[in-house]
Amino acid sequence: MSELKTLYKEGLWGNNPALVQLLGLCPLLAVTSTITNALGLGLATLLVLVGSNITVSIVRNWVPKDIRIPVFVMIIAGFVTIVQLLMNAYTFGLYQSLGIFIPLIVTNCAIIGRAEAFASKNPVHLSAFDGLMMGLGFMLVLVVLGAMRELVGQGTLFDGADLLLGPWAAILRIEVFSFDSQFLLAILPPGAFLGLGLLIAAKNVIDAQIKSKQVAPPEAEKGPRARVTSLT
């Protein structure tokens, strides 16, 4: 149980693939111009990550060490192609707006990184959970960054959600405020770098605060205990 908790904390926060490991930055920076694109790519990456982690974990005892990397790459490439075909068939509009970044999931180091660092050494259920958490962590950062850029850049949220979720989702679109002309810096790649920088900074600030709070309590306890020993 504690293993699952560690995995959950590591994936979503402590060892977040996007904020801490800084892996998969190419898709992260390129497609996060709207929440819809971010969510679409996040889900695709999540699916590939869970699928490849499970498969790698299942075959880990049959794959000789020398050829494990080509085998992992083949498994990942297979999953990416499958996800790509499925997206092409069922979310055609989104498939077109994500374009080249779906096949590029193959090159997302977060995926081969988890296969090599975790799934090849751990049982199936843990690997699956690790893939799920790492994928969720990656997706959350994508979505937050997408929301920031979409809001600042074009003043909307969930623009084009119907491409991903079907026609009903068109009502999700929120126009927070409208510009005469869009704020280009947020939409273009530099905005992604700045946004990611801000997110990492925010994470570090929060971590520092948690740490300073954690250090304090033991010191507070020390006082009374010292008194107790001196009394006896």
Next chain:
Amino acid sequence: MIISSMVKNGAILCGFALLTTGLVATINTLTADKIAEQEQLQLTNQLQEVLPHSKYSNELSQDCVIISDPLLGPYDNQVIYRARKDNEPVALVIRHVTPSGYSGDINLLSAVYRDGTVAGVRVTKHEETPGLGDKVEVKKSDWITTFNAKTVQSESDDRWAVKKDGGQFDQFTGATITPRAVVGSVKNAVLYAQDNFDALFTAANACPEVTP
């Protein structure tokens, strides 16, 4: 020793390759119909946007010719769809490309009626700057609809230019190159349609062999 491990590793790799390829092939077979259907649907939607369905009665996406002409852009084999109503030629829907945009090619789809007027124009693919040049998309701005019902008098028709160049089409604030490229390309496509209208309709149908 090393030979046997090479053979063993090779066999394992080969096994995985067969397995993954088999899986991908299976999924590909399962989704092929759906993908073809989606592409067909997208083509129908695009055609519908430039030419209202009420104007013609044939299966537009299945009736086309393949043309290579510098007026339609620097690439060979552009598709032209032929709209007929009761077997009478009505309009041409032309795919054309301009390389003169700000960033990469701009792919366009333009419908031209028999009398030489424009029925509609849409940009199908572009890489123009978001927020500036992307106003050529109908999603972002209705600028592209200003082509509707316009016609080109001749090669030297100077109304077919952006206002900055003395023409009738608005440019965008901060982006003149993109609309200039689109206007020029549409003008050429319309000219091509006017000059070749009847010839195109008598040509053999090339569509069933072409995937959209």
